[in-house]
Amino acid sequence: MPVPVPVLVQVQVQVRVRVRVRVRVRVRALALVLVLVLVLVLVLVLALVLVLVLVQALVLVLVLVQAQAQAQVPVRALEQAQQMVAPARPSRRRCRKRREPAQTAMC
Structure with missing residues (x-):
């Protein structure tokens, strides 16, 4: 029995539409997965x-604290030495330029 032509055309159109819909759905799903992967990579x-910046800031703070702890002893020693040494007299040029009472007393 021969098959009528309109039925064949109708079946072919339906198959083509189904294939196109499946391809479109797959492309959309792949695009969505790709976008999600890119967003995840960007967030990571x-x-x-952020973690590297925080670690670097922590290391910098630790280094500064350690340097300050090491520098406190020489600073104290320097302050004590400055208190023990008499202040140096200014040069005569400075004494002539400045006519302040404190400077005049030192000259």
Whole structure:
């Protein structure tokens, strides 16, 4: 029995439409997955950068605290030495230029 032509055309159109819809759905799903992966990678990179910045700031603070702790002893010794040494007399040029009472007393 021969199959009528309009039925064949109708079946072919339906198959084509179904294939196109499936391809479009797959492309949309792949695009959505790709976008989600890119967003996830971006978030991970930003989190990594934030962690690195925080670690660097912590190391900098620790180094500064250690340097300050090491520098406190010489600063105290320098202050004591400055108190023990008499202040130096200014040069005569400075005494002539400045006519302040304190400077005149030192000259």
